Every structure is written in C-alpha cells, then in structure tokens.
Amino acid sequence: xxxxxxxxxxxxxxxxxxxxxxxxxxxxxxxxxxxxxxxxxxxxxxxxxxxxxxxxxxxxxxxxxxxxxxxxxxxxxxxxxxxxxxxxxxxxxxxxxxxxxxxxxxxxxxxxxxxxxxxxxxxxxxxxxxxxxxxxxxxxxxxxxxxxxxxxxxxxxxxxxxxxxxxxxxxxxxxxxxxxxxxxxxxxxxxxxxxxxxxxxxxxxxxxxxxxxxxxxxxxxxxxxxxxxxxxxxxxxxxxxxxxxxxxxxxxxxxxxx
Amino acid sequence: xxxxxxxxxxxxxxxxxxxxxxxxxxxxxxxxxxxxxxxxxxxxxxxxxxxxxxxxxxxxxxxxxxxxxxxxxxxxxxxxxxxxxxxxxxxxxxxxxxxxxxxxxxxxxxxxxxxxxxxxxxxxxxxxxxxxxxxxxxxxxxxxxxxxxxxxxxxxxxxxxxxxxxxxxxxxxxxxxxxxxxxxxxxxxxxxxxxxxxxxxxxxxxxxxxxxxxxxxxxxxxxxxxxxxxxxxxxxxxxxxxxxxxxxxxxxxxxxxxxxxxxxxxxxxxxxxxxxxxxxxxxx
Ligand code: SF4
Ligand code: SF4
Ligand code: SF4
Numbered sequence: 001x002x003x004x005x006x007x008x009x010x011x012x013x014x015x016x017x018x019x020x021x022x023x024x025x026x027x028x029x030x031x032x033x034x035x036x037x038x039x040x041x042x043x044x045x046x047x048x049x050x051x052x053x054x055x056x057x058x059x060x061x062x063x064x065x066x067x068x069x070x071x072x073x074x075x076x077x078x079x080x081x082x083x084x085x086x087x088x089x090x091x092x093x094x095x096x097x098x099x100x101x102x103x104x105x106x107x108x109x110x111x112x113x114x115x116x117x118x119x120x121x122x123x124x125x126x127x128x129x130x131x132x133x134x135x136x137x138x139x140x141x142x143x144x145x146x147x148x149x150x151x152x153x154x155x156x157x158x159x160x161x162x163x164x165x166x167x168x169x170x171x172x173x174x175x176x177x178x179x180x181x182x183x184x185x186x187x188x189x190x191x192x193x194x195x196x197x198x199x200x201x202x203x204x205x206x207x208x209x210x211x212x213x214x215x216x217x218x219x220x221x222x223x224x225x226x227x228x229x230x231x232x233x234x235x236x237x238x239x240x241x242x243x244x245x246x247x248x249x250x251x252x253x254x255x256x257x258x
Numbered sequence: 259x260x261x262x263x264x265x266x267x268x269x270x271x272x273x274x275x276x277x278x279x280x281x282x283x284x285x286x287x288x289x290x291x292x293x294x295x296x297x298x299x300x301x302x303x304x305x306x307x308x309x310x311x312x313x314x315x316x317x318x319x320x321x322x323x324x325x326x327x328x329x330x331x332x333x334x335x336x337x338x339x340x341x342x343x344x345x346x347x348x349x350x351x352x353x354x355x356x357x358x359x360x361x362x363x364x365x366x367x368x369x370x371x372x373x374x375x376x377x378x379x380x381x382x383x384x385x386x387x388x389x390x391x392x393x394x395x396x397x398x399x400x401x402x403x404x405x406x407x408x409x410x411x412x413x414x415x416x417x418x419x420x421x422x423x424x425x426x427x428x429x430x431x432x433x434x435x436x437x438x439x440x441x442x443x444x445x446x447x448x449x450x451x452x453x454x455x456x457x458x459x460x461x462x463x464x465x466x467x468x469x470x471x472x473x474x475x476x477x478x479x480x481x482x483x484x485x486x487x488x489x490x491x492x493x494x495x496x497x498x499x500x501x502x503x504x505x506x507x508x509x510x511x512x513x514x515x516x517x518x519x520x521x522x523x524x525x526x527x528x529x530x531x532x533x534x535x536x537x538x539x540x541x542x
Contacts, residue, residue, distance in 0.1 A: 049270055053440040064466070138437055144302040145309065146326035151433075157341065159330040 005014055013241045020236055024094045032091040033148075034060040039170055040152045043140035045130040045162060046190075055142035058151075065174045068145070075198070082202035086185060087234030088180035096185050106179050109225055113180055116187050117231065122195035139163040182223050186232055196231065204251060205229050206237065211247040218242050229253065285434050293320030296499055299337075300348035301330035303373065304486060306462060307519035308348070311512055319506070321499060326400050330354065337363055337491075345494035346503060351483040352538055358489065359540065365497075367489030368508050369538040371521035372529055373477055375417060376471035378445050378455045385451035390417070393428035393452055401433035401442065401450035402428075410438040414454045416480030445469060458520035486521070 025110040028035075038047030043087050044054070049071075051061035064070045077085055086093050130136060141158040143151050149174050156167070169188075176183040199205075206228035208218075218227050218239035228230040228239060240248050293316075300308055305327035330350040336342025338361055348370055349355055358364035361375070379387050386399040387400050394399050402413040418424045432450075435441035442459055444450040446468035460471045488507055494500040506512045513523035522528045524538075532538070 050440075053437065053443045055302065055437075055439055057309075135436070141332040142302060143326065143328040143331040144305045146328065147324055151326060154326070154328065154332070154336060154342065157336060158329070 016237050016240065020238070021086050024090075026096075027089040028091040028094045031060070031089075032094075034064075035091040035095075036148065038063060039167070041143060041148075041155050043138045043142045043163070044136050045134070045137060045139055045166065046127045048191075049131060050136055055144055058143075058145045058148075059099040078195050078198040078202065080203050081235055082199035082205050083192065083232075083234040085195060086192055087236030090191075092189065092191075093185060093234070095174065096177050096182045097223060099174070102178045104179070105181055108220075112178060113187075119187045120189060120193035120196070123188050124190040137162070139166075177214075180227040181225065185234075186224055192232075199233070202236075205249050205253060206233065206235050206240070206248060207248040207253045208243075209249055211245045212243075213242060213245060218248060219242060282534070293322070293379070294496060294499055295322040296323055296346065296496075296503055297324045297326075297344045298346045298348070299326045299328075299333050299342075299344040300488075301333070301350040301486060302327045303330075303350060303458060304371075304516075304519075305350055306458065307371075309514035314515070315503065315506055315511070315512070319502070321503065323383045323503070334358070334490065343491075343493045345491050345500045347491055348486060348488040348507075350486055352485045352487065352536065355487040355489055355540075358491075362492060364489040364491055365494075367487040367540050368406065368504065369529070369533050370486040370488040370508065371513070371516040371523050372484050372486065372532045373456045373458060374476070374484070374520075374522060375454055375474050376457045376460060377414065377452050377474060378442055378460050378465075378469045379452050379472055380445055380448045381468055381470055383470055383472070384448070387452045389472070390421050390423065390454075390474050390478065393430060393454075394423045396430075398430050399431040399432060399449075399451045400427055401435065401444045401453035402431045403438045403441040405434065405436045406438045406441075409420040413456075413480045413483075417454055417478045419472065420478040423521065442469070456520070461518070461520035484532065485536055487538065 034048070037056065038061070041056060041059065042048070042054075042061075043056065044050045048061060051059070051064045054061065056062075072086060079087075139160040139162040140155060143155050146154070158201070159167070170184075173188045174184045202247070208228050216227070219225060221242040222233075222241045223238065224232045224234055224236075235250075240250075242248075289356065298308070298312070308325060308327060312325055316322055326344070331342075331354070332350055333342065333347070334351075334354040334357075337344065337347060337358060347355075347358065347364065349358075350373075355364065355367045359367065377387055377390065377393070379385065385392075387393070387398070392398060399531075402411075402414060404415065415424070418427050438455060438459065440467065441450075442453055442455055443454045446465050452472075454474065457471060460469045483518065488504055490500050490504060508524065510525060513525050516523050517526070522532065524530070524533060
C-alpha cells in the first residue's frame with residue numbers, strides 16, 4: 001500500500017506527511033520527557049543507557065527498567081526500517097524540526113558543512129569509550145526527585161566538568177540547528193550514528209529507482225539534506241512527491257537497481 | 259506540487275496538537291493546591307520514605323509538597339551559599355544542620371531518623387554469610403563502591419576498620435565500583451555474595467525481593483553520618499504551614515514511612531538512644 005501512496009502523489013501522500021508529524025508528536029509526548037532528563041538531568045556520561053541502576057527516581061527512564069526490551073525493540077526497528085526511529089519517533093528529531101522552522105536559517109548547506117560528516121561517528125566513539133572503557137562514570141550529583149526546571153539549575157551547579165562539557169556540546173550543537181538545519185541529527189548524535197551504521201543493511205527503505213537523473217530536487221525538500229537511501233536518510237518520507245521523475249519508492253530495494 | 263508547504267502546514271498543525279497535549283499532561287496543570295504549597299528539600303537517601311509520606315500528607319492536609327531529593331552536601335552547599343532556597347530542609351549529617359542554624363538560614367531543627375548498616379546478600383544467602391567476619395572468608399565475593407559519594411564508600415571503610423578486617427575484606431573485592439546502586443545490583447543478581455550497605459538499600463522496591471539483610475553489630479558503625487534532621491528554614495513563606503508539616507513528619511504517623519524505608523525513627527527506643535549518643539540537639 002505504501003508503495004502505491006508513494007507512486008501517486010495525492011491526498012494520501014499528504015496524509016503520509018501529516019501522519020509522520022502526528023506520530024512524531026505523539027511519540028514525543030510519551031518519550032520526550034525522558035529525552036529532557038537525558039540532556040538536562042541524567043548524571044551519567046552517556047544518558048539513557050544506565051537506567052537499570054540510576055538513582056534519579058523522577059526520570060521516566062526508570063520505566064525502561066520494567067521493560068527490559070526497550071533497546072532490543074529500538075535495534076529491531078533499525079534492522080527493519082533503518083533510521084526510522086529518527087524519522088518517526090525521536091523527540092530529538094521533532095526538536096530539530098522545530099528549530100528548522102526558523103526563517104533565518106541557511107537554505108542549502110553553508111559551504112564546507114558537509115565535511116563534518118564524520119563528527120557523529122566521533123561522538124559515537126566517545127560515547128562507547130565512556131560507556132565501556134571508562135565504565136560509564138557518574139559525573140553529576142544525583143538529583144533523585146524534584147520539579148524539572150528548578151532542578152536543572154541545581155544539576156548544573158553541582159555537575160562535574162565532564163557533565164558540563166556534555167551539556168554545553170549538546171545544547172550548543174542543538175542551537176546551531178537554528179542556522180544549519182538538523183545540525184545535531186546530521187552531525188553529532190551518537191544514537192543517530194549507531195543507527196546510521198545499521199541503516200546500510202536495513203530491509204525496508206525509501207530508495208530511488210534507476211530513473212533517477214540526479215536532479216537533487218528531493219535533497220532540497222529533505223531536512224536531513226540527503227536523498228533516499230543515502231547517508232542520513234531517516235525514511236521520513238518528506239521527499240516523496242518531490243521527484244519530477246516519480247522515482248522514489250518504499251519497500252525492499254530491488255537488487256541490482258540503483 | 260508544494261509538498262514542502264504542505265509538510266510545514268501539517269507540521270505546525272500537529273505541533274499545536276502536541277502543545278495542547280503536553281499542557282494537559284503537565285503536572286503543574288494537574289496541581290490543585292487548595293492548602294497551598296510547601297517546598298521541601300531533603301537528602302536523596304530519604305526519597306523512598308519522603309515520596310509516599312508526602313502523598314499521604316497532601317491527602318490529609320491539602321498542602322501540596324514540592325519536593326526535591328538530592329545529595330545532601332550539594333543541597334546544603336546551595337543553601338549555605340545562598341543560591342538555593344527552600345522552606346523545609348531534611349539533611350543528612352548533623353553538622354550541616356548546625357551550620358545552617360549558625361548562618362541564620364535555618365530557624366530550628368529536630369532529629370528525624372537514623373540510618374544503619376547491614377550486609378546485603380542475595381535472597382537465600384547462598385554464601386552463608388552470618389556476620390561481618392564472613393566477608394573476610396576466602397572465596398567470598400564482596401561487592402563494594404569505595405569511590406561512591408559519601409556515605410557509600412567512606413562509611414563502609416569505617417566499618418571495616420572498626421572490625422579490623424580491612425585488608426582481608428578488600429582482598430575479596432574483585433572490582434571496586436563507583437556507585438552503590440550499581441554495585442549492589444551485582445549482589446541482587448547473584449554475581450557477588452555480599453555488600454555492606456545502608457539498610458534502606460535492601461528495602462528499595464527494586465531490590466526488596468532480591469536481597470536479604472544480615473545484621474552488623476552497632477559497635478562497628480561509623481560515627482557519622484548516621485543522622486537525619488528536619489529543619490524549618492528562614493525562607494519559609496508560611497511558617498505555620500511548614501511547622502505543621504515538620505510536626506506531622508516527626509509524629510508517629512509520619513515516622514512510619516521512615517521505619518518502612520529502613521531507618522531507625524527518632525521516636526523508636528533505638529532512635530532515642532542515638533539522639534543522646536550522637537548529641538542530636540538543636541543548639542544555635
Ligand atoms: S533513568 Fe537515569 S540513567 Fe536513565 S535517562 Fe534517566 S537519569 Fe539517565
Ligand atoms: S539523530 Fe539522534 S536526535 Fe536525531 S532523530 Fe536520530 S536519534 Fe534522534
Ligand atoms: S531522503 Fe527523503 S526519506 Fe530520507 S530523510 Fe530525506 S526526506 Fe526523509
């Protein structure tokens with residue numbers, strides 16, 4: 001069915017786009033608070049992955065304790081649908097999309113920005129190092145319970161330098177998203193980088209058929225500044241309908257075709 | 259076709275939907291403070307007792323408690339240096355309460371409860387630990403978090419020193435941890451045989467079914483920090499409201515929550531004895 005929607009731009013195509021935003025918003029309502037805790041309150045170097053023994057009892061991440069398979073499901077989605085978590089479920093994506101609404105943002109990429117494609121892998125390597133080699137140290141005083149925003153100041157005030165560095169990097173790069181669209185997601189997110197590695201082997205995806213003439217119209221629509229089935233494609237479906245050759249499809253990519 | 263424009267319109271629409279949804283689920287919106295609000299800060303170690311106690315207090319009095327529980331030394335520093343403000347403060351370490359009194363930030367304090375130490379062992383006690391000497395037995399795998407923030411590491415070292423077992427027990431620790439809860443999880447899962455922890459840790463919901471507690475004689479307990487106090491802060495907007503809360507928390511009804519969470523309450527005979535022994539008196 002998706003295949004049909006994709007092939008014929010129509011009301012159903014608009015519904016697909018609308019559906020994408022709605023799913024992002026709903027998902028953000030459910031896991032957005034956890035995301036906020038990860039950035040502003042999580043006392044570990046790598047947020048979200050040490051919830052099993054985290055002292056912050058106010059964090060919604062504590063629920064992931066009851067649901068051991070959280071990261072398993074995350075990975076399964078990646079194996080089947082690549083970076084669809086980024087395109088459809090991640091509150092970070094919604095945040096970046098909101099920042100991208102800024103009318104003063106750069107249209108295309110500013111010169112040289114694409115050269116930083118490796119940066120997210122560096123972030124992933126740093127995260128893995130902190131997690132496995134350094135034993136995921138706790139770099140902040142645990143604020144176990146507290147109203148969210150008032151607690152953020154206390155958290156900052158008592159943080160160790162490594163926590164403050166993480167915070168400044170995250171918020172700083174996120175803020176760059178006001179000018180360089182989806183800056184965090186494209187260049188810095190370690191979770192996105194991990195998904196990007198899996199994306200190459202994923203089963204279902206948006207892809208271009210052999211009719212593609214490299215006009216790059218889809219790239220102009222895409223907030224990730226990419227094209228279907230290329231680096232950073234999150235399977236969001238925004239580009240569907242932008243192709244003058246109507247060659248963007250979804251599904252198992254037929255072998256041998258490009 | 260202008261997919262971009264459509265996408266954006268759709269996006270803004272759904273954003274508005276999301277904002278409306280978020281406003282609905284925001285705790286602030288749900289808050290109905292007919293008895294007013296009271297800000298309470300406490301040492302994070304008390305959180306397991308404080309949270310249910312506050313729910314009950316709010317039910318009875320209609321006063322909404324805005325509660326923050328965190329590492330007491332950090333909260334205390336914020337209160338002492340003036341960047342933090344709260345109406346009631348329940349801290350660990352007697353000296354902290356005394357310093358707040360001296361600085362004029364706290365009006366008075368009362369003893370609240372005392373922590374105590376036990377040996378946490380996996381359910382069924384497979385290594386047959388019956389006392390602190392057993393931690394020195396060859397082959398026993400002891401979990402420890404020496405570097406954990408106080409009292410996690412420091413107090414345990416104090417206990418070992420008092421029992422004159424330090425080198426022997428340390429030889430049984432395969433790996434030093436940095437966080438009490440992470441290390442005690444090794445005991446809960448059975449990958450370690452025992453760990454000295456505060457009794458409250460064994461009572462935590464997440465460990466209660468997996469751990470048993472073996473007593474440690476009190477003579478080995480470190481001198482501090484065992485004490486928790488609760489005090490009225492000079493910043494309290496409505497002193498009567500704050501005093502009523504403190505009175506309730508130190509009444510038999512309030513103290514029950516601390517007993518359940520694994521503390522000696524200040525009203526118990528043990529608590530009374532410790533008040534005398536440790537000199538938990540409010541002197542300005
Ligand atoms: S539960 Fe703890 S470790 Fe997990 S995200 Fe929240 S603060 Fe971080
Ligand atoms: S790159 Fe990271 S922040 Fe962005 S959508 Fe993916 S997981 Fe979320
Ligand atoms: S190429 Fe298309 S499907 Fe992929 S991220 Fe960009 S707009 Fe979304």
